[in-house]
Structure formats: C-alpha cells, structure tokens
Amino acid sequence: MSTQKFATNALHAGHDVKSNGGTRAVPIYQSTSYVFNNSDHAANLFNLSEPGFIYTRINNPTNDILEKRLAALEGGIAAVVTASGTSAIATTLLTLLRAGDHIVASKSLYGGTFNLLNVTLPRLGITTTFVDPNEDDSISNAVQQNTRAVFIESLGNPKLDVLDIESIANQAKANKIPLIVDNTVATPYLLNPITFGANIVIHSLTKYINGNGTALGGAIIDAGNFDWTNGKYPEFTEPSAGYHGLVYSEALENAAFIAKVRIEGLRDFGAALSPFNAFQIIQGLETLEIRIKKHSENALKIAEWLQNQEEVSWVNYPGLQSSDYFELARKYLPEGQSGLVTFGLKGGFDAAKVIADNTQLFSLLANIGDTKSLIIHPASTTHQQLSDENQETTGVTKDLIRLSVGLEDFEDLTADLKQAFAFVPKRNLV
Ligand SMILES: Cc1ncc(COP(=O)(O)O)c(C=O)c1O
Structure with a gap:
C-alpha cells in the first residue's frame, strides 16, 4: 500500500508511466476488447491464473488506473468502478445478497438509494429496516437472523447527519455483518471510513470526485478486512455455480468480495464505466x-x-x-x-x-x-x-x-x- 500522501496519490497512484507508453496524462483506452496471445492465454485469463484484460465490461486499462487510485485514497485493497453511483450500490448489494436476506440501513439516505432499498429490492425478496444509526444500539437492535449487510452514508444527503461510523462498525462486527459506507458527500479527502472499521466503501464519482458535472460514475472499494468464512456467506465459501465452481474465499482470500463484484457482478449486471468517463473522472480526482x-x-x-x-x-x-x-x-x-x-x-x-x-x-x-x-x-x-x-x-x-x-x-x-x-x-x- 502506498505510503504517499493524499495529494500525491490523487495525481500518481495506479499510473505506471513506463508501461503506458510514457504518457504523463492517463490515456483513454477506448477499446472494447483485448487480443489474446492464443487460446491458452485466454483460458488463463478467464480462470484467473494470469492477470490481464479480457473485455471492457469486466476491466479496462484506463478504468484500472482509476480503480487503483481510488483504492489508494480510501485505504482499500482494490476497487471496481461502475457506470454510476447507483450501479455501484446495486452491484454491491446484488453481489452480497440473495432473496430472503435483510439489510439494516440508515434512514437518511439519498432518495434514489432509499427507493432501491424500500421498493425495488423487496420485489426481489430483500428487505430493509431503516434506523437512526446514531441512536444507541440501533444497529444491533435491528439485526435479524437473516441480516447480511449494514448500509449507511457517512454524511447523509440531504439530512447532513454525520454518522458515528466507529460505533456502527463495532455493532456490525459484533454481528458478523459487513458495514457498507456511501462516502460520496464526504469524499476520501475529508474522511476514510475504513480507518473507522468500514468494510466496503461506495462512491458516486459523479459528484465531488469528478467535480465538473461532466460524467457519471461509481466505485466500490473493498477494505479486505471482512471474514467471509464466518458461516453467513455461502456465496463466498461454496463452489460458485456462476464461475465454474470457484470457491472465492479460498482462491481470492481477502479479495473474495471485490473479485466477485468484477467477475460475476460486472459480467452479469453489466454496469461498466465507459473509459472516456473514467478519463474525465481522473481529471477531476487529481484536483479533489x-x-x-x-x-x-x-x-x-x-x-x-x-x-x-x-x-x-x-x-x-x-x-x-x-x-x-x-x-x-x-x-x-x-x-x-x-x-x-x-x-x-x-x-x-x-x-x-x-x-x-x-x-x-x-x-x-x-x-x-x-x-x-x-x-x-x-x-x-x-x-x-x-x-x-x-x-x-x-x-x-x-x-x-x-x-x-x-x-x-x-x-x-x-x-x-x-x-x-x-x-x-x-x-x-x-
Ligand atoms: C450520496 C449519494 N449516493 C449515490 C448517489 C447516486 O449516484 P449517481 O447519480 O452517480 O448514480 C447520489 C446521487 O445524488 C448520492 O447523492
């Protein structure tokens, strides 16, 4: 992990100048797909035994730089960028949850997220209890046997309630449930939720990170600090029918979640960020x-x-x-x-x-x-x-x-x- 400070990481993290043709600015790789050396090479990329690019819905060299930069700025192990903040939230929840699962969420969420949790996800059998997370033990009190995620905004839009992330993270941890924090309004410069115990951080890059009102985008950042083998997350510990029997927790260890977001979430739900938008967002991020x-x-x-x-x-x-x-x-x-x-x-x-x-x-x-x-x-x-x-x-x-x-x-x-x-x-x- 980089030991450099925020301003330096915002300008340099993730961009290896030499392997990018000496480019000082991050280049736009406007290509949908990447030529394999041969079929064995392709097979290795698909079965994750070799790193590399396959198809821009899954990964792309411009997006990769933005992902590495955001992970460095939030103190995470890896990130996946998506087409919007909303798709970052939806892809995260659909990667983690299945019908019958339950979420505990902050009451004061951005209206679109509130609607997703309150109306749309219940149609898929995923329900939410809304609480004021700053009230004593409100998270623990709302947790049910089937609760699999706690979701909050660090600085609620538009209530502007600053949440006590450390206390909320402790309650989530005691119940063996990951804490997901939408950090859009605070931005990674003002606040890093992972340092207070968050497990997954979400951003709408459309807002302060791009900053110029020119591009939609979203990001999911994995702290790599959650134990998916605690018995509550078979998606990560049992062979995945969606990825030829891969057991995420064994093959990817602490990167199990973010790997599944990319290779199943982006593959199946398709909310990829356009590399042009990634480029625009990088211009903004550099001056955040x-x-x-x-x-x-x-x-x-x-x-x-x-x-x-x-x-x-x-x-x-x-x-x-x-x-x-x-x-x-x-x-x-x-x-x-x-x-x-x-x-x-x-x-x-x-x-x-x-x-x-x-x-x-x-x-x-x-x-x-x-x-x-x-x-x-x-x-x-x-x-x-x-x-x-x-x-x-x-x-x-x-x-x-x-x-x-x-x-x-x-x-x-x-x-x-x-x-x-x-x-x-x-x-x-x-
Ligand atoms: C806190 C927060 N999260 C997520 C979103 C959704 O982001 P996007 O518009 O990029 O889908 C918004 C949008 O206003 C927001 O304010």
Whole structure:
C-alpha cells in the first residue's frame, strides 16, 4: 500500500508511466476488447491464473488506473468502478445478497438509494429496516437472523447527519455483518471510513470526485478486512455455480468480495464505466483536495451568512456550532464538512420554491458536487414522489432548500441568494 500522501496519490497512484507508453496524462483506452496471445492465454485469463484484460465490461486499462487510485485514497485493497453511483450500490448489494436476506440501513439516505432499498429490492425478496444509526444500539437492535449487510452514508444527503461510523462498525462486527459506507458527500479527502472499521466503501464519482458535472460514475472499494468464512456467506465459501465452481474465499482470500463484484457482478449486471468517463473522472480526482477544501470553506461561510438572514428559520451545516452533528464532525470531518448546506424558510414550502426558482448563479438542478453552485427544493422536485412519511424519514422537510456550494466568489453567491429572497412575498417572512 502506498505510503504517499493524499495529494500525491490523487495525481500518481495506479499510473505506471513506463508501461503506458510514457504518457504523463492517463490515456483513454477506448477499446472494447483485448487480443489474446492464443487460446491458452485466454483460458488463463478467464480462470484467473494470469492477470490481464479480457473485455471492457469486466476491466479496462484506463478504468484500472482509476480503480487503483481510488483504492489508494480510501485505504482499500482494490476497487471496481461502475457506470454510476447507483450501479455501484446495486452491484454491491446484488453481489452480497440473495432473496430472503435483510439489510439494516440508515434512514437518511439519498432518495434514489432509499427507493432501491424500500421498493425495488423487496420485489426481489430483500428487505430493509431503516434506523437512526446514531441512536444507541440501533444497529444491533435491528439485526435479524437473516441480516447480511449494514448500509449507511457517512454524511447523509440531504439530512447532513454525520454518522458515528466507529460505533456502527463495532455493532456490525459484533454481528458478523459487513458495514457498507456511501462516502460520496464526504469524499476520501475529508474522511476514510475504513480507518473507522468500514468494510466496503461506495462512491458516486459523479459528484465531488469528478467535480465538473461532466460524467457519471461509481466505485466500490473493498477494505479486505471482512471474514467471509464466518458461516453467513455461502456465496463466498461454496463452489460458485456462476464461475465454474470457484470457491472465492479460498482462491481470492481477502479479495473474495471485490473479485466477485468484477467477475460475476460486472459480467452479469453489466454496469461498466465507459473509459472516456473514467478519463474525465481522473481529471477531476487529481484536483479533489484543493477543490473540496474550498467547497467546505465556502459552504461554512454561506451557512454562517444564512443564519443572519431574516427570511431563514433554520440552517443545517455540520461545521456550525449550532448543528446537532458538530461534535461528530470534529471527530470524523476535522478538515472540512464538504459543500452541502440545507436551510428552511419562514415561508415554508411556497417560499422555498420561490427561492429555488429565482436564483441566477445557483443553478436549479438535481445534482451535487459540481464546481458551480447548485440549488434544489427537494420536496417539490427530487423527493416529490416520496410519501410525506418517507420524505420525513430521508430528512426532507417541506421548507428545506439544499445548496451545493460551488467555488464561485462568496460575495457573488450571497448577492444571488439575497436577490432571490426578495421574490418571497413579505407576508411569508413571519
Ligand atoms: C450520496 C449519494 N449516493 C449515490 C448517489 C447516486 O449516484 P449517481 O447519480 O452517480 O448514480 C447520489 C446521487 O445524488 C448520492 O447523492
């Protein structure tokens, strides 16, 4: 494992310049397939007795560099990149679980993930109990005999709850279940969940890691620290019918999970990342450290400014002393708390909608983590299809506005919010 620091790994990890034609920038290998030396060579690649590239749905030299870089930055043993953050989550869960299994998950998840767990996976016989993981023993109390995964977001989107990963990891470990952490909002610069006991880390690369709003992508990073032979995971200890009798835990040892994700998950579900998108994401990743520091700095200043606006009834940012998560943020996010800020309007749903409709610099759209500032009123847009109860569960109140604070000048951003506030009828300010 690399001993170099974050900024160095973000620029160099995984890229062997000499074996890549002396290229200083990571090249795009825009090829679907790779010529075998002969049939025996092909057979060796398929039965994993020799490393190499087979077909871009399974692996690709550009994607391979991104995978090695992300594994280095998260402190994992290996990674697999996928077409989106959503496919990283779905591929992880479908690799681990079978009909009849159960998940314990955080209540405050990104709406798409909540829907996957709450509606789509139950159709396949996989159910979820949602809990507030920061409540004492909530994970242990929700574990059933058939629980096979614990799933959380390190910094929930959009609730911005900082989770006590160490305590959650201890409960998962005591129950012999892997802890999967979606670390998208925090990014690997601000937080490495593996150092607090996580077993699998997920990213939507679409957000801060790409950072420029140009490419979708996802990643699954394996810490290599989970014992798949503990009796609960026959998928890893019995001969795989899907891979000519391979026993993953014997053949791949601590890389059993990530190997299965690649050779069965990508093969069967097909959520491969395009090498062009991998290239775009690598450009972003190389400057993640300086961007996320600035996102965090701007977001804190905006959150402080919002606290002093008469139109605003509450502000939520884990870096504010008033936040319920301030102490946890000091432990888990001491270098910055990322770029999302939420706040409520005195005028409730209607006022929030008016503001989202009237900003000029802040773009009204359904994304986060762009260099440019973004705004959304989830209750009338991304979360409108969720029931009132499920909106509450995921942390979306009617009056909530989510900002993804970009890298623009702070004064220009506050001027934009101020002019949008002016559109709210005065009667809605009390
Ligand atoms: C925390 C989190 N995880 C996963 C996703 C899904 O990522 P993608 O849009 O790349 O599929 C999102 C999207 O907003 C997200 O915010």
